[in-house]
Structures are given as C-alpha cells and as structure tokens.
Amino acid sequence: MAARRTVVLNNRGGVGKSDVTVRLAAALAKRGRRVGILDFDPQGNASRRCGWRYNQGAPQLTVSEAVRADKVGAMAGVWTPVAWDVEYAQRMMLAPAWLELENRMAEAGVQGNHLRLAKALQGADNHLDDLLIDCPPSLFHLTQMALAAGHQALIVTEAEIDSILGAKRVRDFIKEKRHLLHNDELTLTGVVVNNLDPSGKAVEREQLASIRRIFGDLVWEPVIHRRAALTVADNQALPLELTKASGAGPARAAFELLAETYEKRSVDAA
Numbered sequence: 001m002a003a004r005r006t007v008v009l010n011n012r013g014g015v016g017k018s019d020v021t022v023r024l025a026a027a028l029a030k031r032g033r034r035v036g037i038l039d040f041d042p043q044g045n046a047s048r049r050c051g052w053r054y055n056q057g058a059p060q061l062t063v064s065e066a067v068r069a070d071k072v073g074a075m076a077g078v079w080t081p082v083a084w085d086v087e088y089a090q091r092m093m094l095a096p097a098w099l100e101l102e103n104r105m106a107e108a109g110v111q112g113n114h115l116r117l118a119k120a121l122q123g124a125d126n127h128l129d130d131l132l133i134d135c136p137p138s139l140f141h142l143t144q145m146a147l148a149a150g151h152q153a154l155i156v157t158e159a160e161i162d163s164i165l166g167a168k169r170v171r172d173f174i175k176e177k178r179h180l181l182h183n184d185e186l187t188l189t190g191v192v193v194n195n196l197d198p199s200g201k202a203v204e205r206e207q208l209a210s211i212r213r214i215f216g217d218l219v220w221e222p223v224i225h226r227r228a229a230l231t232v233a234d235n236q237a238l239p240l241e242l243t244k245a246s247g248a249g250p251a252r253a254a255f256e257l258l259a260e261t262y263e264k265r266s267v268d269a270a
Ligand SMILES: Nc1ncnc2c1ncn2[C@@H]1O[C@H](COP(=O)(O)OP(=O)(O)OP(=O)(O)O)[C@@H](O)[C@H]1O
Pocket: 012, 013, 014, 015, 016, 017, 018, 019, 020, 041, 043, 045, 135, 136, 137, 194, 195, 196, 224, 225, 226, 227, 228, 230, 231, 232, 234, 235
C-alpha cells in the first residue's frame, strides 16, 4: 500500500513549510512510523536540514531525475537515509532535491506532465507509513505535481496577513483545481500556524483569531511558537534533540503534539 502522502504548502515564502515537514516527520518517526520526506523544492532546504549535500563529484539520483524519467516507480532509486545521529532517524528516508529540479518547470506545458510525480511514486513509497512532500513557495508546476500525487494537503501559515492570504489562495486553488489535476479525492486536512511569538504580541493574536475565523476546525493544535532552537537546528542540519539552543525542549514537545494531531486528523491512504 502507498504511504499516506501529505503535501505541505503555501505559496507565501518563508512561513515554515520546510520546518514543519522536517520536524513533523521527525516527531512521527519518534512514534515508530516509517516516514519519508520528499523535497520538492529546488532550494533543497529540507534536504540540507536532513544532512544531505549534492556531490558534483559523485552525482546522486534526486527527485528531479525521477520526475524526468516519467516512469512508474522511478522514485524507488532515489531514497536515501536521513543522516542524523539519533535512533529514530533509522525510520526516516529522504528523497532529496537541489537546483536541478528547476529544470522540470520548463516542461510544465506538456499535457499530462503534472502526473509525473504520482507516476514516479507508484509502488515506490510502499515501504513507508507516511510521506511528507515539501513544496516550493508557488502554486505552479512543481506544487501541482505534488497536489496530483497527494492524499491530503496541509497548509502552513504565520499569523501575518500575507501568509494568511496565501493560505486562502491555496485552499481555493485545491477546491477549484483538484479536478483538473485528476485528484478529486485530495483533501485539505489542516492548517498549521507557525512562528508565533511566544510572548503573545497583540498584532499576532489578532491575526491568529482571524485564522481561526477563516479556517475553523481545520486549524491544527498546537500552534508552533518561534523558538531559536528551530533556526539553530536548521542552520546546523541537526535534529532538535542534538540542539542546545534555547527553546529546544518546548519546540520538540510542540511537534510531538502536532504528530498526535496529524494521526487523528489525517485521511486514510488510498
Ligand atoms: N517556529 C520557528 N521558530 C524559529 N524559526 C523558525 C520557525 N519556523 C521557521 N523558522 C525559520 O524561518 C526560516 C524560514 O523557514 P522555512 O525555510 O522552513 O520556511 P519555508 O516556508 O519552507 O520557506 P520557503 O518558502 O523558502 O520554502 C528558516 O530560517 C527557519 O529556520
């Protein structure tokens, strides 16, 4: 059976899509789940944070080649272990990306090309329980391929007007376009609010209230607060357990609770 595939997205940049992908994946692996992180952003931020580097001297297969192949199961040869020195990382696999993935964008106009990721994943994620797909800050071709391949979509937003507008655009896009993407079953499963100031600034409190008004029950608990440890862990390509910066404990706890919400709120894989 295919992994449960979650597309993590917002066309607003810098809201924490890659962070939520990587840290939620880690929290799921801690719960014993076998988790894949599929980096579908040419920036390759999730890949780097998992300790992966593209080596020009010994080229590695990445998601870009799997998609270009346009063959059933092509992703099978791409998975690589997450290189973190913690026990649960044994249950984490990465399908990495780097700048080369930009080249797939030029192929957007070819009919049916939005189905290439779904095709590449067919039979190639059966060894996983969950697959989190980290999207670029765009609703164009790469994100459309991810939406065509996913079972559910998870929006990440900050309590800030432009990312909330981005979240609304994503919600409407999914509703209006999932049919054209040949994925009528795709469900918007939740909205994660990230990077909230823990001291509770009034302006952010107001924006959080408006997120709750707009998205209601779709808002997942807990809200993820701004924690220096997350930035440090990202910078150093470390798991939160090996990060000494302030807020590592609360950040870990928040993602562990978010993983519980994920398990309660996710749709069943097809
Ligand atoms: N809760 C948080 N606390 C502290 N720093 C955070 C938090 N979430 C994200 N960051 C930092 O904010 C920056 C943006 O996060 P991230 O790269 O995950 O966003 P993104 O939405 O994936 O960006 P892009 O649109 O470029 O893909 C990074 O430097 C990250 O370390």
